[in-house]
Amino acid sequence: MTTTDLRVLRRDEWDAWYANLELAFGGVADSPEERALWRDLTEFDRMIAAWEDGGIVGTAGSFPFGLSVPGGAIVPAAGVTAVSVAATHRRRGILRAMMRRQLDDVRAAGEPLAVLVASEPAIYGRFGYGIASRQLYAEIDTARVGLRVPPGTDGVRLRRADPVAALEECEALYAHRVTSRPGMLRRLPGWERLGVLDPAGERDGASPLQCVLAESGGELLGYARYSVKPEWDLSGPRGTVVLRDLEALSPAAYAALWRFLFEIDLTSTVRAKTRPVDDPLLHMVTDPRRCGLRIRDSLHLRPVEVGAALAARTYTAPVDVVLEVEDAFCPWNTGRWRLTGDASGASCVRTDDEADLALTVRELGAAYLGGESLAALAGAGRVRELRPGALAEAASAFSSPVAPWLPHGF
Known part of the structure; x- marks a missing residue:
């Protein structure tokens, strides 16, 4: 059986890497101007290539951004981009391996958030991404x-x-x-x-x-x-x-x-x-x-470090809730977190106290920027209230006076 080698992209491999990406997105080559710009913007140590038998069969990468969050703070975020798997290599675990490697690298870099714009929204929920803004x-x-x-x-x-x-x-x-x-x-x-x-x-x-x-x-x-x-x-x-x-x-x-x-x-x-x-x-x-x-979906977001992510934003109303978080793909986030905060700041630390709300990291990502209501997610069965009143408290606190918005893709 052949094996897939996953490694960081070298500069001399960029043309082949980008050609594989273009093929995965329909095979129409970008203009020379666009191609040159994306090469200039490429952070090579953040780009991944999956190789098999001397050829590239998968691509993924990220850009280092600062993301504006409720309260006005700018939080380091990995802008996930250029994700593709060759049509000949489906169902071999290549996408999962790239997502695993990427999120490990993002965590090691100290970036508490990962964000992306999905070509197909159904793909990324299983990796913990929730729809955090719409356009x-x-x-x-x-x-x-x-x-x-x-x-x-x-x-x-x-x-x-x-x-x-x-x-x-x-x-x-x-x-x-x-x-x-x-x-x-x-x-x-x-x-x-x-x-x-x-x-x-x-x-x-x-x-x-x-x-x-x-x-x-x-x-x-x-x-x-x-x-x-x-x-x-x-x-x-x-x-x-x-x-x-x-x-x-x-x-x-x-x-x-x-x-x-x-x-x-x-x-x-x-x-x-x-x-x-x-x-x-x-x-x-x-x-x-x-x-x-x-209206359509825009920014998909997942907390890479739940505690750091929730502590980085402020909350429109006082909140003190214990969240039971499930994160199958990044298990270091799984467990109970006590979130306390208001408009002046917040903290989010591990706790053994009884949980007030239960949800997955995907729901946290969806609600994180204040554009998606925890109450609406609960109505869809995606958030469970364990303490009466906790859902209303948290939903109010997570809200934003203006809707989140991503002005352009990446």
Whole structure:
């Protein structure tokens, strides 16, 4: 029988490794620009290759991020990426072996969280990942939907800018926004280039990437990056504005940017693919039924070290509960943990006290950022209340005043 060798990727193996990843995702090669960017961002000591008979049959890796959590702390998190197994090597335990190796390495690195964006959501629950945030898709009929904008919107100055030339100041604004919403990523240098990656062959008939800045008193208050896809029929123009990303520091700047997108000439649709589920835009549009709203899963999260993870965030209400945690894949988390905390901080330590709630690490991951309710999970039979009142206490404490949101994939 052949054996699979699992080891850290070498620099001279990257092209073969990435080609295997492309094959697993359909076999269409990425553009040279995208390929070059991902190579530049690769942390080689965090990438794994599974080898058999001299060829690569599995890939996995992670990026070092800081994840914003409730309370505004930035917690080290492994951004799991590039996971694939060759179609010829299914059901041989290769994925499980890579996940095992990876989580052991993440724990050794002192990162209490692991996060990922799943190509197929059904895969990762068995490794302890829960859906911790969701994202909003919108396709807005701007010919029929208007905006109610807040006072001060007319005082915001809009200015076109080259997306690359404005990248440094836009990235500084994004960095300022990270702690305002759980689930956002603190990025290492180089990651800002992902926001302006614009291969000509992947525009699908749309324009090159464009950028508009929102300013007041010489201060940058927001930006939007987008493209325009022209289209005509017998009745006239019906182009689409394709929004890449939009960030703003004030309601007026936010509204000014959206109003600009709604009013671009020769267009009748704004398409936004990745927005928070509680996006303020929902409270500005005049007709939400014509906004084509859809929600899907986004960030999947698992605590790698339960105690450190739960102690790293704050809680919106006082909480003192004993959690009976089951973690079959990372057994060091299994057992009882006493979580005490409030809006000023928290601690989470092992205890022999009687449990108040019983759940798996997957449910903890889902609830961790405050976007999924422990009470809703209990309604699905995934959390068990062992002390009357403990579920309401914990569900209230774990909640977040704003929905968690992942602004981009990795």
